[in-house]
Amino acid sequence: MTARTQTPQALPDNPANDREPILETQRQLIVILDFGSQYSELIARRIRETQVYSEVLSYRTTVEQLRQLDPKGIILSGGPNSVYDLGAPECDRGIWEMGIPILGVCYGMQLMVQQLGGTVERAERGEYGKAALHIDDPTDLLTNVEDDTTMWMSHGDSVAQLPDGFEILAHTDNTPNAAIAHHERQLYGVQFHPEVVHSVGGLAMIRNFVYHICDCDPTWTTEAFVEESIREIRAKVGEKRVLLALSGGVDSSTLAFLLHKAIGDRVTCMFIDQGFMRKYEPEQLVKLFAEKFHINVEYINARDRFLEKLDGITDPEEKRRRIGHEFIQVFEEESRRLGPFDYLAQGTLYPDVIESADTNVDPKTGERVAVKIKSHHNVGGLPKDLRFKLVEPLRKLFKDEVRKVGRAIGLPEEIVRRHPFPGPGLAIRIVGEVTAERLNILRDADLIVRQEIKRHDIYHDFWQAFAVLLPVRSVGVMGDRRTYAYPIVLRFISSEDGMTADWSRVPYDLLELISNRIVNEVDGVNRVVYDITSKPPGTIEWE
Known part of the structure; x- marks a missing residue:
């Protein structure tokens, strides 16, 4: 048989290949x-x-x-x-x-x-x-x-x-x-x-x-992970203080609870309101963590500076990079005011690391390895001169494993089962330039989506359900008058881990109800469409 001579396809090196296993004492x-x-x-x-x-x-x-x-x-x-x-x-x-x-x-x-x-x-x-x-x-x-x-x-x-x-x-x-x-x-x-x-x-x-x-025993349990993580956090951090970037999602919230169990008041959760959160979420988040669970939370209103950083920016990777960079800038500024802090804790997960792998060439073979899909602001937006040392206990976990850990350490169910929300928030659910007007439109449309799926008791039927704003306008007619307004894309996703996903078959009556509410209640929208693309070939988010 004659061997073919074409060049092999690019292969991804595992971006976490040089890191220790989650549990250093885990022998199975x-x-x-x-x-x-x-x-x-x-x-x-x-x-x-x-x-x-x-x-x-x-x-x-x-x-x-x-x-x-x-x-x-x-x-x-x-x-x-x-x-x-x-x-x-x-x-x-x-x-x-x-x-x-x-x-x-x-x-x-x-x-x-x-x-x-x-x-x-x-x-x-x-x-x-x-x-x-x-x-x-x-x-x-x-x-x-x-x-x-x-x-x-x-x-x-x-x-x-x-x-x-x-x-x-x-x-x-x-x-x-x-x-x-x-x-x-x-x-x-x-x-x-x-x-x-x-x-x-x-x-x-x-x-x-x-x-x-292989004669393995079932020792990789949630309880074992929590116990070992607490020991590792205490051993790494010692008596130093930790600053946590709290977003309100299950990842950072689980990490907040885990750190609080490990080092108590030596963790400070800094919630930076960058202006890209969903409607009413910043207020609810601060009240829950600070008042109910007595975890130190510093609320930072940085909406104007983040919006200014995105002025005129349309490229999604550049948006992510600027948002990530601005996060670090705010952290450093505020930590000097509150600090000193030696460690920055992040809720980075395994899929984040995998999808953010940089393209490079193997020095021995010249083979191209690891193709970047998109950067995540937890991973790809960090500057090389980062002053903080990183603490990332969740970086080898999948989303379903994080939820199990959250439940095990007492995280409220409304956060454990909260739909995943991207770090850059609504900024990457607005395709193209992010403006205050577009943010307000998207917030109102997104709120209607969440209200209706919760009212119909199907919120937990989806991995994610959200709205996207497109930077185009189309002609419509409302009240015998011509309109020229934005379209809203509805994205309902079914998935187990976010690595692959399928679009959800939502009942037409519900789609009609959501569409009617959006075009009637949200100024600036005259059209609603439904995304029926799976992952792959698409991604869950539009940017």
Whole structure:
């Protein structure tokens, strides 16, 4: 067979690859080596759902580095390349001699086969979407997985010849080697994606690998995370003071409660009202934290200076950068007045770090790695000369894990289940230039959306539900008079973690009610439209 010579697709190095695991004392670890799959982080989430800690690392991680982490098992992710491409990504071949269980998923399976002496070829027919899995060996990896269960396929290559010692566990009508194993060496491979929700028996396979093959115990619990985080915060901060950027969302609110439990009054929550919050939220937030929970909150009214910074700015990345930079400027100014503060705490999450990875080139191979999707103001807007030391206990957690932590430490349910709200706020829900007029229009429209979904008791049916203002005007007619006003876009999203999302099928009667209220009650709007785009190809936010 003649190898193809095209350049491999760009691969994302894990931006958090050089950081310690969340729990330094956590020894029950499953490592995911990332070969560029869009589902790598989803594998980590599925493993964590079994209460076993998992970490996504670069495929370049060496055997020596892996031995230092002492994982109970390794999973090789899928990826966009073919293993026979010139310069295709490879893992350290020494992992096959580590003597621990390894599971290859899609590209990971094909790499396993190739490195151990088998062959991978371009399939006569690719396999994408749902396929029935016919089980040949219902043991080990496929224990308690029903025959002909549905699995999610996404591959154009197939294993043509197995390495010595490997056996077929399952096949599909199109793929003879859909699941394979070397039982003695505890090496396993699947040509499908067990981590996605479309794979009906996928979670059972992951549990089999984690519990029965890797012999892990379910020790990655919310309670364990809280206890260890408190110890780590106390050890890192000592007797110093911490300034927290409080936004009122579940991330920063959970962090506020966690810090308050760890160091008490040595944490000060600074709520900077940048003018991009939703209607009535600043007042409600300060009252809740300061009066009800007696957590130190400093309210800073900075609306005018933030709006001035965005004057004439239309590029979304520049808006995010300016907002992030201004946040730090305000922090530094106010901390000198209130301080001194040595640490800045942020509610940065794992998806924030992943999506904010900078584009760069590997110095050894010249390969382009890690493509930036968009910057998050918690990550991408920080200046290089930041005076504060950062405290980010949540940066390896997914949103659903943060909610569990919030509940465990007593965060009110109205905040725990609050829809995610972007750090730059309404500034990135106004496409183009942000003005005081547009902010007032969007606030009023957004309030109507929230009022109606709460009144109909469906607020928690959505991951997010919000309004977007477009910087165009269209002709309308109201009261026999011509209007020339803005359109409002309604965005209702269903998701589990924000990594992928689908548009929600909202009843037409409710959409009609919301539309009627907006065009009748909000000055400057004469048209309402509904966004029916999923993520991917779109993002949840418009900017």
